[in-house]
Amino acid sequence: MPLDNHPIIRKIESIARLSDEEREVLRHLPVSIRDYERRQEIVREGESPVHSCLLIEGFASRFKLLEDGRRQILGLHVPGDIPDLQSLHLHRMDHHLATVSPCRLGFIRHHDLNEMNARNPRIAAILWRVTLIDAAIHREWVVRVGQRSARQRMAHFLCEMFLRLEAVGLAVNGRCVLPLTQADMADALALTNVSVNRMLVQLKKDGLIALEGRLLQVLNWGGLMRSAHFDPGYLHLNPERVISTLSVPRVHSGDAGAAASR
Amino acid sequence: MPLDNHPIIRKIESIARLSDEEREVLRHLPVSIRDYERRQEIVREGESPVHSCLLIEGFASRFKLLEDGRRQILGLHVPGDIPDLQSLHLHRMDHHLATVSPCRLGFIRHHDLNEMNARNPRIAAILWRVTLIDAAIHREWVVRVGQRSARQRMAHFLCEMFLRLEAVGLAVNGRCVLPLTQADMADALALTNVSVNRMLVQLKKDGLIALEGRLLQVLNWGGLMRSAHFDPGYLHLNPERVISTLSVPRVHSGDAGAAASR
DNA sequence: CGGTTATTTGATGGGAATCAAAGGTTGTGG
DNA sequence: CCACAACCTTTGATTCCCATCAAATAACCG
Numbered sequence: 001m002p003l004d005n006h007p008i009i010r011k012i013e014s015i016a017r018l019s020d021e022e023r024e025v026l027r028h029l030p031v032s033i034r035d036y037e038r039r040q041e042i043v044r045e046g047e048s049p050v051h052s053c054l055l056i057e058g059f060a061s062r063f064k065l066l067e068d069g070r071r072q073i074l075g076l077h078v079p080g081d082i083p084d085l086q087s088l089h090l091h092r093m094d095h096h097l098a099t100v101s102p103c104r105l106g107f108i109r110h111h112d113l114n115e116m117n118a119r120n121p122r123i124a125a126i127l128w129r130v131t132l133i134d135a136a137i138h139r140e141w142v143v144r145v146g147q148r149s150a151r152q153r154m155a156h157f158l159c160e161m162f163l164r165l166e167a168v169g170l171a172v173n174g175r176c177v178l179p180l181t182q183a184d185m186a187d188a189l190a191l192t193n194v195s196v197n198r199m200l201v202q203l204k205k206d207g208l209i210a211l212e213g214r215l216l217q218v219l220n221w222g223g224l225m226r227s228a229h230f231d232p233g234y235l236h237l238n239p240e241r242v243i244s245t246l247s248v249p250r251v252h253s254g255d256a257g258a259a260a261s262r
Numbered sequence: 263m264p265l266d267n268h269p270i271i272r273k274i275e276s277i278a279r280l281s282d283e284e285r286e287v288l289r290h291l292p293v294s295i296r297d298y299e300r301r302q303e304i305v306r307e308g309e310s311p312v313h314s315c316l317l318i319e320g321f322a323s324r325f326k327l328l329e330d331g332r333r334q335i336l337g338l339h340v341p342g343d344i345p346d347l348q349s350l351h352l353h354r355m356d357h358h359l360a361t362v363s364p365c366r367l368g369f370i371r372h373h374d375l376n377e378m379n380a381r382n383p384r385i386a387a388i389l390w391r392v393t394l395i396d397a398a399i400h401r402e403w404v405v406r407v408g409q410r411s412a413r414q415r416m417a418h419f420l421c422e423m424f425l426r427l428e429a430v431g432l433a434v435n436g437r438c439v440l441p442l443t444q445a446d447m448a449d450a451l452a453l454t455n456v457s458v459n460r461m462l463v464q465l466k467k468d469g470l471i472a473l474e475g476r477l478l479q480v481l482n483w484g485g486l487m488r489s490a491h492f493d494p495g496y497l498h499l500n501p502e503r504v505i506s507t508l509s510v511p512r513v514h515s516g517d518a519g520a521a522a523s524r
Numbered sequence: 525c526g527g528t529t530a531t532t533t534g535a536t537g538g539g540a541a542t543c544a545a546a547g548g549t550t551g552t553g554g
Numbered sequence: 555c556c557a558c559a560a561c562c563t564t565t566g567a568t569t570c571c572c573a574t575c576a577a578a579t580a581a582c583c584g
Contacts, residue, residue: 046495062401072405072408072409086394089391090391090394090395090398090498092495092498094401094495094496095401117386117387121379121380121386124379124386125376125379128351128386128393131394132351132352133352135348135393135396135397136348138400138404139324139326139356139400140356142400143334146407146452147328147334147452149571149572181529181530182530182532183530190408190409192572192573193530193531194533194573194574195572197531197532197533198533198572200531201533229328233308234356236354412539412540443562443563444562444563453540454540454542455563456540456541456564457539459564459565460540460565463564463565475549
């Protein structure tokens with residue numbers, strides 16, 4: 001099954017099992033591919049798109065702009081995601097969608113999706129589920145922004161991104177590429193770029209991560225999770241597909257305690 | 263059509279049009295009614311419910327508990343809502359659901375919902391849409407908690423609750439019942455009860471609202487919206503059904519400016 | 525390379541948290 | 555119907571985390 005490397009199938013299989021038939025149906029959906037540069041708009045708030053897009057390569061972000069120009073990022077999307085699937089049934093966009101890095105997107109007409117869904121209730125349910133996981137991530141986003149300290153937010157965010165990337169095969173050996181600026185992370189975490197920078201410095205100093213350019217290396221997964229109070233349940237990853245290259249170290253590294261307290 | 267007063271139908275018709283047939287199908291779903299007292303758990307994090315519940319009367323809240331006992335409320339639900347509809351396809355609860363006030367709930371088996379959905383793709387799409395609106399509210403919740411000042415959060419929250427109650431006929435003449443303690447609002451807004459109290463005092467002083475016990479009276483809808491920078495788009499209410507008893511006053515009441523600036 | 529964009533570090537200030545305690549309200553049982 | 559307890563609201567004083575302001579590198583890119 002070499003074609004299982006197709007991003008949407010990888011992604012969906014990380015959260016649900018597919019029959020060969022269903023894989024076939026998905027593979028044959030008409031998709032028009034288009035490449036975007038970094039920081040291009042895909043859909044704007046207020047629009048009523050007639051497609052949804054599958055993110056094939058690159059990172060995208062959903063955000064709202066405030067009256068004074070501040071930006072709150074509501075979610076980040078990685079290959080395999082369908083960042084505006086909600087527009088299938090919510091006809092007016094209530095937020096923006098834009099690329100963060102150069103992206104390849106596959107656009108699928110709502111018409112085709114609706115037809116597929118009417119014929120394949122099981123696939124419809126899986127896509128519904130995809131949007132529900134999206135909502136689950138939104139909920140954790142609320143908690144992160146509402147209740148967590150700057151340091152916890154940063155660590156929690158890195159945990160989430162790492163696991164989501166791992167689920168689609170984009171993180172190996174504790175390493176992944178995060179094509180985000182610190183200002184991007186600030187808008188995601190409701191912090192300033194200054195605070196983001198300071199927290200990253202801390203996490204590095206504490207030996208939890210290394211970060212050079214856009215390459216993130218998780219040095220101490222257990223410590224990172226603990227200092228974030230991270231619980232991956234909300235990602236609703238399929239346990240069988242979670243690669244978990246990162247065993248939680250049993251060591252009481254002392255550092256983790258320090259991490260939690262500061 | 264007197265039965266249109268049935269809460270689920272009122273609610274769904276506030277966001278989508280139903281055929282008589284569809285109304286029929288919905289009315290005949292097996293529902294088992296159960297009454298709850300104030301502050302009772304309905305579903306706990308970690309459980310895998312086999313029902314979803316329709317909130318017929320009362321208020322419910324969804325929340326996560328943190329390691330130290332803090333609570334972040336992720337959403338409040340009003341009659342007509344189906345607060346755990348997501349459990350239909352996300353089998354493990356990633357948060358708690360509990361009553362805020364005494365409630366009457368109607369439980370519908372997932373089995374029955376799935377059967378209905380497989381047979382009625384249009385109803386399935388409407389229910390999907392219900393969960394998507396839920397997610398849209400989560401997104402605005404992120405913005406509120408992430409970017410708004412204490413005063414804006416409070417005003418924004420009141421705007422949202424008022425419109426949602428109005429959409430199901432539970433707000434008239436600018437008045438509605440909000441059976442929440444200030445501590446509840448604090449957990450929703452990621453503030454302390456002290457701050458909530460201070461902001462409520464401010465909003466009263468500025469003549470935007472009156473609040474006696476659990477009865478909220480909106481005195482200046484335009485001013486309240488402006489001081490919250492509230493834009494109702496994210497609620498995805500059906501424009502035809504939005505009652506809007508509250509015309510936005512064209513007066514530049516001076517107060518609104520003061521409201522925005524402080 | 526020069527110019528823009530991104531990261532890093534230091535100094536200062538403010539908005540809301542925290543701490544503390546006094547009033548109100550509600551409900552229950554004597 | 556009063557009294558007491560539990561809960562909720564209100565107000566004041568103090569603290570602290572992170573935003574803000576400022577400026578010096580460093581990295582990227584055409």
